[in-house]
Amino acid sequence: MLEVENLSVSYGKRKILHDINFSLSGGQSVCLLGKNGVGKTTLFRSLLNTLSYSGKVLIDENDSQKLSRNQLAQLLSYIPQNKGNTVDYSVFEMILMGTTPQLKAHRQPGEKERAQAQAAIDLLKINYLKESLFSELSGGEQQLVIIARSVAQQAKIILMDEPCANLDFGNQVLVLEMIRYLAAQGYLIFQSTHDPNHALQYADRVLIMEKGRLTAAGYPQKILTGQRLTTLYNTPIEVVELSIDGEKRFVCLAKKGTNHVGNL
Incomplete structure (x- = not known):
């Protein structure tokens, strides 16, 4: 469960987020909607503990500000828009990287971590990609691999920053169907999107942000x-x-x- 209580963020005297409150449970696909510049990225950064805020963020009843980086990563994973430098890693190697937060310093992934990576591959049904180079995949396939890497991290809450950005229509459907499937498996998927149709057709809940405030929340068909x-x-x-x-x-x-x- 992800609970946010009176979350506010300021840059100097300028307030960016104003008393944000919401509670999200596992087994849900949730969309965050809002125009550019309303604070969606700032909200995600707050949830990830990468900037200072007032208020409280509880992840499975744990105060996120009291968690180490590795402890937080075992509860919550994040998929940014930018996939980063992937070099020429294989799909399996990319997914295996998701187990890093569970490793002690200077320890290499072993059989346990390899089993976790394989379990993520099995869950997302992408065994057929396992030996491929990540750089040679389509945009939709790459996004599935990135999602599998988050699953291998074994966090049950996954934040996604516009997971369908720059994908063609077919690959958007591929990714959105997988998000809905993971929610059905008990994961909490919290994604930002600029397309209300993603929320109307694939989300269980929607949150709307305007000018740094949460102005509406509920079932997409009622809210939108x-x-x-x-x-x-x-x-x-x-x-x-x-x-x-x-x-x-x-x-x-x-x-x-x-x-x-x-x-x-």
């Missing part, structure tokens, strides 16, 4: 109305209900002829 999205993004938006194979689905669409560009 056309009116709220229009206000949030300053663009006329409509949420449409569809029926696909007998299943009710919701999609958000920008209305034509917005006041930003006129009728082209």
Whole structure:
């Protein structure tokens, strides 16, 4: 469980986050929505203990500010947008790196850690990629490997910073389906996204941030109305209900002829 109580962040006299409160449980896929610059990244950095804040962050009832870096990494993992320098590692080597927080200083991964990496590969069903070079994979496959690395870390809470950024539509679906699958296995997946459709179609809960404040939280289909999205993004938006194979689905669409560009 991830609990945030009265979380505030200031840079000098400028307040960036204002008394953020929420509680998230395992077995959920949660989306964080908001325009650029509203504090989403600052919130994630606070959860990761990489900047100073007031208030409290509890991870499985542990005060995160009292945890060592390795202790925190065993409870919470993070997938940034930038995959970092991957050189020419194999997929298995990339995933094995996820076990690092559990190793004592100067100790190399052993059979236990290799078994953890293999278990992550099995869970994500990517055995067919195991011997491939990470650099040769598609964007979607690379993201699955990065997610598997977080699973190998054995943290049950995974933060993801825009996991579908720069992915084509097919690879976005691949990643979002895997996120939903992991949530069904008991993981708490907390991702930031700029696409409300990700929340409408794949999330169990959504949090909305505006100007450093959490302004709404709840079920996506109830929270993400056309009116709220229009206000949030300053663009006329409509949420449409569809029926696909007998299943009710919701999609958000920008209305034509917005006041930003006129009728082209």
